[in-house]
Amino acid sequence: RKEVEQDPGPFNVPEGATVAFNCTYSNSASQSFFWYRQDCRKEPKLLMSVYSSGNEDGRFTAQLNRASQYISLLIRDSKLSDSATYLCVVNGYTGGFKTIFGAGTRLFVKA
Amino acid sequence: ETGVTQSPTHLIKTRGQQVTLRCSSQSGHNTVSWYQQALGQGPQFIFQYYREEENGRGNFPPRFSGLQFPNYSSELNVNALELDDSALYLCASSFSATSGETQYFGPGTRLLVL
Numbered sequence: 001r002k003e004v005e006q007d008p009g010p011f012n013v014p015e016g017a018t019v020a021f022n023c024t025y026s027n028s029a030s031q032s033f034f035w036y037r038q039d040c041r042k043e044p045k046l047l048m049s050v051y052s053s054g055n056e057d058g059r060f061t062a063q064l065n066r067a068s069q070y071i072s073l074l075i076r077d078s079k080l081s082d083s084a085t086y087l088c089v090v091n092g093y094t095g096g097f098k099t100i101f102g103a104g105t106r107l108f109v110k111a
Numbered sequence: 112e113t114g115v116t117q118s119p120t121h122l123i124k125t126r127g128q129q130v131t132l133r134c135s136s137q138s139g140h141n142t143v144s145w146y147q148q149a150l151g152q153g154p155q156f157i158f159q160y161y162r163e164e165e166n167g168r169g170n171f172p173p174r175f176s177g178l179q180f181p182n183y184s185s186e187l188n189v190n191a192l193e194l195d196d197s198a199l200y201l202c203a204s205s206f207s208a209t210s211g212e213t214q215y216f217g218p219g220t221r222l223l224v225l
Contacts, residue, residue: 032211043113043155043201043216087153091210096205097167099144099214 001026006102007086011096013109017078021105023071023088033064034089035073044087048073078109113120113137115204115217123223124192132187136204142166143185144214145177146201154201160185161208197224 006023013019021035033050048055048061050071061074071088088102114137124130136143142161146154156169160179174190183204189196199221203214 017163022181034213041150043218045113045183046213049211095167096165097144097159097161097208097210098169099156099159099167099210101146101155103151103153 002103003027004088004090004100004102006086007105008103010106010108013078013107015078015080015109015111018074018076018105019078019111020075021073021086021088021107023073023102025069025071025088025090025091025100027092027094028066028069029094030069030090033071034091034093035062035071036089036101038085038087040084043111044101047086070095075107078107080109080111083107083109113200113204113215113217115202115215117200117202117217117220120218121221121223123225124218125225126192126194128192128224129188129190130192130222132189132200132202132222133184134186134202134204135184136202136216137215140204140206140215141183142205142208142212143179143183144201144203144205145185147171147196148182148201148219150198157187157205166208192224192225197222 011099036044038044085104116135144159145157148154158168199219203216205212
């Protein structure tokens with residue numbers, strides 16, 4: 001079992017749609033959680049940090065469920081510019097700092 | 112732009128050779144992490160340096176080694192290159208080594224091993 005697993009994708013959605021990404025992690029001692037966005041042939045960029053209380057930034061909402069070891073990202077009113085790969089990231093300390101990226105879920109938003 | 116720079120942008124090596132990749136961290140950041148990203152995969156954590164010391168390491172063999180300098184720039188060295196080492200190598204800097212810090216990535220170095 002992978003330490004961080006994401007929906008395999010790709011997701012193909014029309015503009016205006018709502019899309020949800022899911023991510024599970026295996027290490028219950030994990031401490032910090034993020035969603036990063038990566039455009040084709042570019043570096044990853046932080047989209048949002050994820051907290052147990054949930055957090056929202058415009059059309060984006062992220063949620064963490066520590067009991068189920070599950071992270072989600074919701075994008076409302078999808079735009080063409082949202083087309084990218086979304087990476088789930090889990091950080092912690094296990095004999096030193098460790099960060100694990102999921103394999104990513106590719107999103108295509110079409111007109 | 113994040114302010115994190117990497118050099119070179121592209122590199123071609125042959126199997127068995129050695130390579131050194133360089134990263135300059137964003138101003139004010141004392142922590143640098145290195146990643147390997149194969150095509151179609153997420154970045155895989157190689158190691159992290161905090162104030163010139165290795166602060167954590169992923170599942171990479173010892174032929175992957177690194178350094179961090181007093182100005183917090185960093186190098187990744189890979190010895191005895193293998194074909195599977197062909198990938199995008201990313202560095203990321205952060206303000207500190209705490210797990211909750213945002214990482215700011217450089218544009219990466221694309222390495223091809225023939």
